[in-house]
Amino acid sequence: MITLSIIKADTGGFVGHTAVHPDMMSEAGREIARAVESGLLIDGHVASCGDDLSLIMTHTYGPDTDLIHSFAWDTFQATTRIAKQLGLYGAGQDLLSDAFSGNLRGMGPGYAELEFEERPSEPVICFLADKTEPGAWNLPLYKMFADPFNTAGLVIDTKMHAGFTFEVYDLYDEKRILFDCPAELYEMLMYIGAPARYVIHSVRSKTLGETAAATSTQRLSLIAGKYVGKDDPVMIVRCQSGLPAVGEVLEPFTFAYGVAGCMRGSHHTPIMPVSAGHAHPSRFDGPPRVVALGFQIHDGKLIGPRDLFADPAFDRARQQANEAMDYFRRHGPFEPHRLPLEDLEYTTMTVLTKRLASRWTPMTTELATAGTSRR
Numbered sequence: 001m002i003t004l005s006i007i008k009a010d011t012g013g014f015v016g017h018t019a020v021h022p023d024m025m026s027e028a029g030r031e032i033a034r035a036v037e038s039g040l041l042i043d044g045h046v047a048s049c050g051d052d053l054s055l056i057m058t059h060t061y062g063p064d065t066d067l068i069h070s071f072a073w074d075t076f077q078a079t080t081r082i083a084k085q086l087g088l089y090g091a092g093q094d095l096l097s098d099a100f101s102g103n104l105r106g107m108g109p110g111y112a113e114l115e116f117e118e119r120p121s122e123p124v125i126c127f128l129a130d131k132t133e134p135g136a137w138n139l140p141l142y143k144m145f146a147d148p149f150n151t152a153g154l155v156i157d158t159k160m161h162a163g164f165t166f167e168v169y170d171l172y173d174e175k176r177i178l179f180d181c182p183a184e185l186y187e188m189l190m191y192i193g194a195p196a197r198y199v200i201h202s203v204r205s206k207t208l209g210e211t212a213a214a215t216s217t218q219r220l221s222l223i224a225g226k227y228v229g230k231d232d233p234v235m236i237v238r239c240q241s242g243l244p245a246v247g248e249v250l251e252p253f254t255f256a257y258g259v260a261g262c263m264r265g266s267h268h269t270p271i272m273p274v275s276a277g278h279a280h281p282s283r284f285d286g287p288p289r290v291v292a293l294g295f296q297i298h299d300g301k302l303i304g305p306r307d308l309f310a311d312p313a314f315d316r317a318r319q320q321a322n323e324a325m326d327y328f329r330r331h332g333p334f335e336p337h338r339l340p341l342e343d344l345e346y347t348t349m350t351v352l353t354k355r356l357a358s359r360w361t362p363m364t365t366e367l368a369t370a371g372t373s374r375r
Helices: 022-038 066-085 134-146 185-192 220-224 246-254 312-329 349-359 365-374
Strands: 002-009 043-049 052-059 110-116 122-130 164-170 175-181 198-205 211-215 234-238 258-261 267-270 289-298 301-307
Touching (some): 002 066, 022 052, 052 301, 134 164, 134 211
Antiparallel strands (some): 002 110, 122 289, 164 175, 164 198, 211 234, 289 301
16 A cells, blocks of 8 residues: 655745745755655655645555654754744744654644555646645535536546545534535535535545545644644545546636635635746735646656646636736725634734723613714
């Protein structure tokens, strides 16, 4: 069995929240090379989206293993040291503990991991996003694996016709549920249409009995007990041979759908599919970006990547994202551009609530009457 792991963290932004410094990328690359040479990893690749550094790795240890997670933690510690030396913004901000404690759950970095038996041809796509939340994958995963208007294979491929099982997490109450689709599609949509709380964690083929997609679901605000950063999710999707084709997996991103995130993690804005070279959010810390890196996995080796959004076929989505960004920005501090108060990440709301608490008074009959008489 092969395990494909994407482990990511923001260990320092260059400049502000826009990018990962080249020296940090190089340091992570050296760590990956040493891990491959020592036999810990079969292969690895370093990538970034915005200010998040991602380690894409293949190995045989399975998901949630301490060997791989501790390696990622040590690598992020090394890139944090460089960020501090260079005075980069938010150095080590996603490392929420002083010491590693078995695996990365609850420690800040996000990760998606998928264990599978390698097929004769194993195409996978690694999606990296910045300036948005883990629920940003809900809409595209629904379209990939449940919408026949997006994925023709659901109708015409006998291996896909039976549908898929979706595992959905409730991030607030820390519960999960399985939805059998298409039979329970409407029930599932009721929940995943609220992506701030309900997040698709994995998708499994009912015919093949294999997991087809896995996402990161670590929400930093809940892990830390306070609002400390954006979520910036990653996702793995396997393609072809009874699973959606590469083109079907990419198709949802031709629409610049709305996500939460952007400036201070506190605004609704469109997500923009971009090439790796353009994955540097700047305008109002946005628009949120998504990168698609395609690999063929053979004997555990990562053949690639192909930069799949570096394609003019996605130009209209990018144009649509810019136009939608103009529309949302004109709302300024008003909803629906700004998130509802209960969903805000970086705000002065707690301070204001305490400071103004004594000034809120009941709407008494006398006040209502006085207001009426003045009119």
